Amino acid sequence: MNALNIEKLVSEFPLVKQLIALEEVCWFNPNITTLAEGLPHVGLDQTNIKDASERLARFAPYLMKAFPETAPSKGIIESEVVAIPAMKKVLEQQYDTQITGQLLLKKDSHLPISGSIKARGGIYEVLTHAEKLALEAGLLSESDDYSKLFTDEFRDFFKQYSIAVGSTGNLGMSIGIMSAKLGFSVSVHMSADAREWKKSKLRAHGVTVVEYEEDYGVAVEQGRKEAENDPSCFFIDDENSQTLFLGYSVAGERVKKQFDDMGITVDEQHPLFVYLPCGVGGGPGGVAFGLKMAFGDNVHCIFAEPTHSPCMLLGVHTGLHDAIAVQDIGIDNITAADGLAVGRASGFVGRAMERLLDGYYTVTDERMYHHLGELSKHEDIQLEPSALAGLLGPVWVSGNKEYRERVQLDDHKMKNATHLVWATGGGMVPEEEMASYIAKSGC
Ligand SMILES: *Cc1c(COP(=O)(O)O)cnc(C)c1O
Numbered sequence: 193m194n195a196l197n198i199e200k201l202v203s204e205f206p207l208v209k210q211l212i213a214l215e216e217v218c219w220f221n222p223n224i225t226t227l228a229e230g231l232p233h234v235g236l237d238q239t240n241i242k243d244a245s246e247r248l249a250r251f252a253p254y255l256m257k258a259f260p261e262t263a264p265s266k267g268i269i270e271s272e273v274v275a276i277p278a279m280k281k282v283l284e285q286q287y288d289t290q291i292t293g294q295l296l297l298k299k300d301s302h303l304p305i306s307g308s309i310k311a312r313g314g315i316y317e318v319l320t321h322a323e324k325l326a327l328e329a330g331l332l333s334e335s336d337d338y339s340k341l342f343t344d345e346f347r348d349f350f351k352q353y354s355i356a357v358g359s360t361g362n363l364g365m366s367i368g369i370m371s372a373k374l375g376f377s378v379s380v381h382m383s384a385d386a387r388e389w390k391k392s393k394l395r396a397h398g399v400t401v402v403e404y405e406e407d408y409g410v411a412v413e414q415g416r417k418e419a420e421n422d423p424s425c426f427f428i429d430d431e432n433s434q435t436l437f438l439g440y441s442v443a444g445e446r447v448k449k450q451f452d453d454m455g456i457t458v459d460e461q462h463p464l465f466v467y468l469p470c471g472v473g474g475g476p477g478g479v480a481f482g483l484k485m486a487f488g489d490n491v492h493c494i495f496a497e498p499t500h501s502p503c504m505l506l507g508v509h510t511g512l513h514d515a516i517a518v519q520d521i522g523i524d525n526i527t528a529a530d531g532l533a534v535g536r537a538s539g540f541v542g543r544a545m546e547r548l549l550d551g552y553y554t555v556t557d558e559r560m561y562h563h564l565g566e567l568s569k570h571e572d573i574q575l576e577p578s579a580l581a582g583l584l585g586p587v588w589v590s591g592n593k594e595y596r597e598r599v600q601l602d603d604h605k606m607k608n609a610t611h612l613v614w615a616t617g618g619g620m621v622p623e624e625e626m627a628s629y630i631a632k633s634g635c
Pocket residue numbers: 308309310362363469470471472473474475476477531532534576578579616617618
């Protein structure tokens with residue numbers, strides 16, 4: 193984009209100027225609609241979620257065997273919801289605001305197998321592909337006990353096929369570990385920001401790791417190219433995959449069940465706010481879709497991005513979606529929040545979900561580090577920097593009267609609110625690495 197075009201974009205969308213200046217901004221979406229109005233634009237519905245949920249249930253006996261850490265949850269990959277009252281007090285003091293209602297944390301950071309939100313979508317997509325191959329070969333039927341996949345016969349079968357993916361780290365971890373376990377030969381194309389320990393862990397699982405000096409977009413393109421030359425290779429396309437999206441969406445009905453068990457009400461008088469860190473968009477988009485299907489118009493989803501990688505906010509706000517990257521307006525896409533270091537958002541997710549999301553905001557690396565240290569100190573929960581992006585969300589909501597009035601959230605409803613911050617990763621960060629994160633936090 194040349195200087196003239198940027199000038200035009202900025203005059204039409206003044207917010208873009210703040211993005212270029214790397215300011216922290218919050219944009220509450222004026223074009224939000226009801227679920228009933230927005231749903232037709234998603235192109236997916238409850239039957240697709242049900243299908244994903246049933247597929248995961250079929251694989252549960254296999255996962256229990258292949259990954260014994262999933263045995264306590266009977267092969268279902270799910271995370272806890274916990275209250276973080278001490279962190280709530282810290283936020284209220286720090287930002288001189290009152291966060292009404294309760295503050296909860298969804299610990300996808302501690303999901304089994306790969307320790308991040310990618311254990312939902314990434315693993316689901318690999319399982320879907322494996323099932324399809326095995327069904328087509330006549331080796332499996334949907335009524336079988338899928339633990340039979342944990343045998344040499346199946347590993348030898350999957351060995352004939354390969355899987356490739358481009359990743360900033362966590363998607364590669366999920367897809368790499370799952371694919372290798374099934375027997376696939378798998379290569380993960382890692383962008384420059386991917387952490388060294390993630391690469392080592394993957395290599396230890398027998399995954400081929402290809403490293404790039406460039407960012408996520410380049411790693412994806414190279415992975416795609418390599419796969420095109422090999423008909424037995426399946427390329428997992430994080431930017432456009434409906435399968436990944438559906439793997440994430442199952443989270444909605446699961447959270448609903450967890451809330452029922454915890455006695456948490458969500459209805460018109462008891463709104464739910466969910467704050468989701470966003471990279472390319474598939475994870476938060478899929479989760480938000482599932483939440484909308486589970487809680488309807490009573491859930492309000494808000495995406496959080498680094499000030500250096502605000503790709504979804506930029507794409508949705510300007511309506512340009514994947515036709516614009518943050519680099520086009522001079523932003524470097526360099527952030528310590530490696531899971532969110534994406535310059536160009538998924539056009540599929542932006543277009544599908546733009547009517548159903550309440551807002552988007554950006555947050556600096558310094559603030560993510562600071563909250564990382566605070567959460568460790570006050571709640572003894574350790575996360576990776578990306579996973580802290582959501583913590584500022586309740587502060588933006590509490591501070592914006594105009595938004596709350598527009599969507600008819602009066603003080604009475606806000607008193608009953610539940611704020612759920614989605615902690616997207618960090619459970620597998622090695623101790624020394626976590627110590628260096630905490631040292632950087634200044635806490
Ligand atoms: C991938 C990732 C996200 C965001 O998911 P996208 O699908 O890229 O939007 C958030 N947090 C962490 C830790 C991640 O790894």
